[in-house]
Amino acid sequence: MSFTFKDFPADRDDFRSDVLAGLAACPKSIPPKYFYDEAGCRLFESICAQPEYTLTRTEGALMASRLSDIAAAIGPMDCIVEPGAGECAKVRLLLQALHPAHLVVLDIAGGPLSIAAQSLSRDHPGLAVTALGMDFIHDLEAAAPHLPEGRRLIYYPGSSIGNFAPGAATALLTRFRRLAGAAGQLLIGFDLKKDPLQLHAAYNDAAGVTAAFNLNLLERLNRELDANFDTSRFRHYAFYNPTAGRIEMHLASLAAQDVSVAGQRFHFALGETLHTENSYKFRPDEFSALATNAGWPLKAEWELDGFAVQLYGNVD
Numbered sequence: 001m002s003f004t005f006k007d008f009p010a011d012r013d014d015f016r017s018d019v020l021a022g023l024a025a026c027p028k029s030i031p032p033k034y035f036y037d038e039a040g041c042r043l044f045e046s047i048c049a050q051p052e053y054t055l056t057r058t059e060g061a062l063m064a065s066r067l068s069d070i071a072a073a074i075g076p077m078d079c080i081v082e083p084g085a086g087e088c089a090k091v092r093l094l095l096q097a098l099h100p101a102h103l104v105v106l107d108i109a110g111g112p113l114s115i116a117a118q119s120l121s122r123d124h125p126g127l128a129v130t131a132l133g134m135d136f137i138h139d140l141e142a143a144a145p146h147l148p149e150g151r152r153l154i155y156y157p158g159s160s161i162g163n164f165a166p167g168a169a170t171a172l173l174t175r176f177r178r179l180a181g182a183a184g185q186l187l188i189g190f191d192l193k194k195d196p197l198q199l200h201a202a203y204n205d206a207a208g209v210t211a212a213f214n215l216n217l218l219e220r221l222n223r224e225l226d227a228n229f230d231t232s233r234f235r236h237y238a239f240y241n242p243t244a245g246r247i248e249m250h251l252a253s254l255a256a257q258d259v260s261v262a263g264q265r266f267h268f269a270l271g272e273t274l275h276t277e278n279s280y281k282f283r284p285d286e287f288s289a290l291a292t293n294a295g296w297p298l299k300a301e302w303e304l305d306g307f308a309v310q311l312y313g314n315v316d
């Protein structure tokens with residue numbers, strides 16, 4: 001068994017300055033990558049198990065039912081690279097089908113990633129596993145020296161690409177293409193446009209887990225940036241914006257109130273929101289246009305119950 005973990009510690013000044021800049025902006029916003037402290041990671045896993053959040057189960061069913069087609073379309077592969085791998089659950093299916101020699105997983109939550117990757121490594125004694133605790137928006141290129149030569153597959157499931165506005169998504173996919181190298185491929189899963197009420201329900205689960213995930217961001221600011229948010233005075237507010245084709249997640253202020261963060265004061269008007277996440281939804285052709293702009297030629301695609309997986313790369 002070979003397991004390596006390397007942490008690229010986030011610059012605490014970046015966290016502080018991103019949050020302060022986001023709170024000073026109009027409208028207020030904070031980048032969604034800051035959801036994922038340890039509590040945020042646990043809450044995200046729980047969101048995936050909620051009955052209304054069908055995305056994870058549908059993607060799993062699609063991958064399981066089409067695995068042999070997907071593996072055949074990919075062909076022989078030396079290394080799988082998974083950005084934002086989280087608990088490293090989804091890649092296990094691909095490992096069974098592709099048998100690569102190397103797996104490189106990346107996540108901003110380095111602690112939970114290293115535990116999940118080490119456990120995966122124990123289950124795959126012949127696989128060389130490298131876990132990189134990094135913010136890939138900031139540090140993706142620093143992953144390159146940790147990748148072996150050979151055929152690389154970038155695996156980006158879970159519709160995580162939907163957290164980026166179209167221009168930023170194209171820019172990220174371009175960076176993934178450079179990291180993948182000459183014989184590189186990209187296997188990516190994304191959520192499709194569908195009944196807005198179904199989407200609305202997915203981000204407003206009855207058990208309140210998505211609400212807790214959203215509010216945990218304020219608790220994280222209290223814990224790590226000496227903030228004094230009273231979370232009972234903010235409400236999780238998520239809705240589908242059909243014009244933009246995205247779910248928007250906000251925290252709405254239930255009162256006119258002042259909050260202090262890292263020694264600075266910010267005013268929230270009654271009903272004002274802090275925008276915390278977008279989750280873009282796509283038509284398959286819309287997404288392939290975006291990936292093509294990033295230099296990825298479409299190779300194959302699969303679809304199940306409002307979820308799509310597309311394979312990009314060198315077409316032989």
Ligand SMILES: C[S@@+](CC[C@H](N)C(=O)[O-])C[C@H]1O[C@@H](n2cnc3c(N)ncnc32)[C@H](O)[C@@H]1O
Pocket residue numbers: 032033036044056083084085086087090106107108109134135136137138157158159160
């Ligand atoms: C929506 S979850 C998806 C997890 C898993 N890939 C799945 O499909 O279920 C997003 C994951 O990406 C990670 N993440 C978010 N922004 C990141 C960034 N800028 N750099 C590295 N990891 C990031 C989070 O910590 C989290 O594990």
